[in-house]
Amino acid sequence: MRSRLAPWLTLGVPTVFLIALFVLPLLSMLVLSVWRTENYHIVQDWNLRNYWVLATDGAYATFLLRSIAMATAVSVICTAIAWPVAYGITLYGGRYKLLLTLGFAVPFLTGEVLRVIALQGLLGPVGLVNGVLMSLGAAPLRAIMYTNVASAIGLVYLYLPIVVTVIYLSLLNFDQRLLDAAKIFGASPARAFFEIAWPLNLFGTLIGFALCFIPCLSATLAPRFLGGPNGTLYGMAMAQQFGESGTWALGAAMGVVLFVLSIAAVFVAFRTVDLRRTGFTGFGRS
Amino acid sequence: MTTNDSLPLGSAASPAGFDRRKALKTIAAGAAAAVAMPYVRPASAAPTTLRALMWEVYAIPEVIKAFEDKHNVKFSPTFFDGNSEAYNKLRVGGTRDFDLVQADGFWPGLYYREKLIRAIDYAKIPNTAKVFPVFKPDRFKLLTDEATGTHFGVTWCWGSYGTTYNTAMMPKDKVQSIECLFDPAFSGRLATSARFEENIALAGILVATRMGTKDKPRPDGKPFNPYVLTDEELAGVEKLLIEQKKLLLTRYNDNNTLQQLLESGAIAAAPEFAQSYRVLLAKKAKGEIDADFAHQLIPKEGGLGWVDTWLVTSGVADGPTLTLCEQFMDMMLSPDIMKQQALIGGASTTIDIRSIATPEEQKLYLMDRTEELSDMYMFDQPSSTEKWERVWSRMQAA
Structure with missing residues (x-):
């Protein structure tokens, strides 16, 4: 009895959960996107006008391109930082490996808003960085005050712990003896890394990259508090539709476009990578 | 497998005649009664809770406790950031969930037209008589139904969207015009709020002034309104x-950021609700900062103003709850509470509290400048939020 119920319970409960909290809200967003709003009222007038506005008004395409550029830059930076950090922990962490990895999760003990506001204080005109510079008689760094650079710093700060943790978990399952074998057969450390460690942990790296890239695409808080007048990203513009402007239907259409693009990006990434050669073990042994 | 498992559902009768079906029915009836209880409570029963949808800045614990103690009720506030958020809450059943609601500008009128709030009787709220002349119903029309003359709200605090500036960085003659916020001479040393309506409306006044359309006949036949462009x-x-x-330099999202920007000298001027200005003056008075700040209430082209109000939702029927709402509003409008509100919340009051205020407080809270409100354009609904x-x-x- 237990063996027949177990799959239903273990798969059924998450399925119900996903349908109730993910599929249904997504469907309601899809429906809302083909209605329209008029001065804070939703008008159930089926049309594709919101998508037409998104396609023809350059502003929304600009927000999207800015977001893609920002998400790519932040994900590349996070991955570039996370790899040596996670690799270092794996190789030299000894018995403190877990502790060191958990250390990266400490910022998650506070809310995202608090972390962004703390960063605003750090980078702002009277923040720590500029405060020290000014007390030393130097000019404040305007590049980190309400600019896209500040937004990028904020996003790296927010998502780096996730990327480090994912790459660390991938490296934890990686057999380090393969590197030793490569070196014994004459490979330089760099060649051993690029021909063995990197490809066999590519799947974990891609997961880390995706877990940084996708939330960065819809980031709202960092650009709002750190980004300045030129820092409006797609997520921030989308949140605006559901906030004071009350143009919910357009916001829903923006959400649908973002969802489709995110899925497409993940699909393309995984189509172009041979998962069997990236350390992915999810296909089983058969 | 037990014997009971083979019986049809509900057939497991006990010796006392209380079976599973009856038990389920009883539980269901009990649950339904418990859920429905708040809605079937007789209208004449004395309320035990007063529920308000309001701005957090106005929830002063001492004031709320005094009200609760006096009337033996619990005051239950829910906070919102912007009018549109409160409006949405009311439209999706909030008139049953809240007794009182706050709003400013055109929103009370919109709420009344959509039957989200109800009419109130000023005679039951005697402190309404103590408002400055500019807030009396004969002059302040935003809380009166044009067709019937019915009143549907009381005025509370007021302010403008004036310009706070560092006197050493921005000359006084410059700040008298909205042009100063668009002057390349102050490049990198200006900030505005992140609120889209007020940014567009303020720029709208300047654009209409430059185009010469502000004082000409308008397409709608009404006087110029920066929210109808x-x-x-x-x-x-x-x-x-x-x-x-x-x-x-940026568009600030909160008063604290604006205050830091002004205090550090990072910016010379920014339009705001004068709350940061008051904090900076208080710091100056304590010797915590050296810089001098001033506030231009209305630019020469015209400025934006707001009046926060208290309203009673349409979910409140005649009877004890309405009486409690009236008592609450009357207490909030009493001069002592209003003064407390001004000092803690940092807003100017619509009640004349000059007799209990110091000359400094009268100046700081613009008590002698309420008449200037009549020259301001009230916060309003954009003619087309989509545009x-x-x-x-x-x-x-x-």
């Missing part, structure tokens, strides 16, 4: 805001 004016606003963007949203998005993307 023509397409040509909106195009001008978009161009102006794009030009302004290059001059801004305004496009203007704002295009400016952000430029």
Whole structure:
């Protein structure tokens, strides 16, 4: 009895959960996107006008391109930082490996808003960085005050712990003896890394990259508090539709476009990578 | 498998005749009664809770406790950030969930037209008689139904969207015009709020002034209202805001950020509700800062103003709850409470409290300048939120 119920319970409960909290809200967003709003009222007038506005008004395409550029830059930076950090922990962490990895999760003990506001204080005109510079008689760094650079710093700060943790978990399952074998057969450390460690942990790296890239695409808080007048990203513009402007239907259409693009990006990434050669073990042994 | 498992559902009768079906029915009936209880409570019963949808800045614990103790009820506030958020809450059944609601500008009128709030009787709220003349119903029309003359709200605190500036960085003659917020001479030393309506409306006043359309007959036959702009004016606003963007250090999201920007000298001026200005003056008085700050209430082209109000939702029927709402509003409008509100919340009051205020407080809280409100354009609903949203998005993307 237990063996027949177990799959239903273990798969059924998450399925119900996903349908109730993910599929249904997504469907309601899809429906809302083909209605329209008029001065804070939703008008159930089926049309594709919101998508037409998104396609023809350059502003929304600009927000999207800015977001893609920002998400790519932040994900590349996070991955570039996370790899040596996670690799270092794996190789030299000894018995403190877990502790060191958990250390990266400490910022998650506070809310995202608090972390962004703390960063605003750090980078702002009277923040720590500029405060020290000014007390030393130097000019404040305007590049980190309400600019896209500040937004990028904020996003790296927010998502780096996730990327480090994912790459660390991938490296934890990686057999380090393969590197030793490569070196014994004459490979330089760099060649051993690029021909063995990197490809066999590519799947974990891609997961880390995706877990940084996708939330960065819809980031709202960092650009709002750190980004300045030129820092409006797609997520921030989308949140605006559901906030004071009350143009919910357009916001829903923006959400649908973002969802489709995110899925497409993940699909393309995984189509172009041979998962069997990236350390992915999810296909089983058969 | 037990014997009971083979019996049909509900057939497991006990010796006392209380079976599973009866038990389920009893539980279901009990649950339904418990859920329905708040809604079937007789209207004549004395309320035990007063529920308000309000701005957090006005929830002063001492004031709320005094009210609760006096009337032996619990005051249950729910906070919102913007009018549109409160409006949405009311429209999705909030009139049953809240007894009182706050709003400013045109929103009370919109709420009344949509039957989200109800009429109130000023005779039951005697402190309404103590408002400054400019807030009396004969002059302040936003809380009176034009057709029937019915009142549907009481005034509370007021303010403008004036310009706070560092007197050493921005000359006084410059700040008397909205042009100062668009002047390349102050490039990188200006900030504005992140609120799209007020940014567009303020720019709209300047654009209409430059175009000479402000004092000419309007398409709707009404006097100029910066929230009702023509397409040509909106195009001008978009161009102006794009030009302004290059001059801004940032668009602040909260008063604390603005205060830091002004205090550090990072910016010379910014339009705001005078709350940061008051904090900076208090710091100056304590010797915590050296810089001098001033506040231009209304620019020469015209400025924006707001009056926060208290309203009673349409879910409140005649009877004890309405009486409690009236008592609450009357207490909140009493001069002592209003003074407390001004000092803690940092807002100017619509009740005349000059007799209990020091000369410094009278100056700081603009008590002798209430008449200037009649020269301001009240916060209003954009004529088309969709068109305004496009203007704002295009400016952000430029």
